[in-house]
Amino acid sequence: MPRNIKLLIAYDGTDFSGWQRQAGRRTVQGEIEKSLGKVHKESVNLTGSGRTDAGVHAAGQVANFLTTIDSMEARRFVPALNRILPEDVRILEAAEAGEDFHSRYDAKSRTYRYNIIPGSAFPWELRYAWQLWRQPRIAVLNEFASFIRGEFDCSVFAVPGDKSISRSRYISGASFFYEGGRLVFEITANAFLWKMVRSIVGTLLYYEEKGLGPQSFVEILASKNRSLAGPTAPPQGLFLWKIDYYRL
Template sequence: MQERNIALKLMYVGTAYHGWQVQKNAVSVAETLEKALSTVVCHPVKCTGAGRTDAGVHAEVYIANFHTRSSIPTDRIPLAVNTRLPDDIVVVKATEVPEHFNAIGSCLRKEYTYRIYNSRLGNAFYVNRAWFYPKHLDESIMQRAADCFVGTHDFSAVRAVGTEVRSPVRTVHYFNITRTGDLIECRVCANGFLYNMVRAMVGTCVYAAEGKFAPEDVSAILESRNRTAAGPTVPPGGLYMTQLWYDEDVL
């Protein structure tokens, strides 16, 4: 059997995991998926994922790909692997893709959504699913701050200090902040993200809403490339990967 390149569409709740990436001494989504897949295709499997989601971060949509010589039909793979996975990881589709396809390298754009539960009292159903923030936030001020991030910029001011990357320049296509009742959603789409970038962007918008600086000051903060000038990195439990864009029909 010739080797096939299989793309998997999946979703997961990240609370129990140390992020996507395989790690030596912590349980990850990739390791859990690879172990399940290896029992289905009867050989060791290495998955390439669409991005390195942090510990505790979720994915409503995620793409991973792996290579196999197994002849199992693609429509059987989700059913077979899901019986070997914990309930918080679900494979929803498998597609045979061209040899050159790579879940991260072939990804054109990504969207993350950060959810804030903004109410004086907490909500048990949002524990580890949204950031509980009891002080009222004005989403219109947050939106004015968010607008400053749109475009092509050096995002050094909103990334984890000390992380190696070829270039801190990224293009943000949109950053939309909406409120439905007590739930604030911050949706940001870019051609790529730096480590902790979305969580630091949201923290900066929250600081603007708190009056720590004017929302329009965010442009100057970005230009400064100074991480300490921006807002904090908000907790991981409110962050979700929500959309991915590919040329191939893997979604």
């Protein structure tokens, strides 16, 4: 009987067309499936916890696949795959999961981090952060962020092309803090709309710079009108940080 293997994955999304396999494009899922195919000598389907867009990175993406190899311990997939994979994708952990484990449907919450450099930066940092060229007021940003916690209709952050049937999401945490000279926005929710985190970051920074008051910001959230939101932040600052599960 095939074993279900859970992978913890990190990648630099700069040179990828996102996570999901696409014909004729370089994707993270596609590269890992190619490597799994070489190890198994047959095609293997990889299921991810969710999609990331082109240019978006991951420190804690989770995926699972079924293996017919009986002789290999789950942890041995780490070196076996990393020897084949390109250097911008790394398997951090591999473990055997329950036969019914599904990396997407069993996810309880997803955490993203967005990195902002409020000033000068080394050139290599610009692959992993948005250079803002100003010092935003973190107290104002955190006041705005407090209003997006809880369950609400997130239509104001829905970009054109989002195909979600429901736009209601439960956000359990959202805050800004400084870490290593960077301004970091961390957000945790049960799920996200397409480009939702980048839309939130762009909106909060836009209205902080404009000097909008908290009550006006609350009214914008309630409007469900995307045209009232700010610009979408660029992809390079965004990291899929962590996935938490109900079961493994």
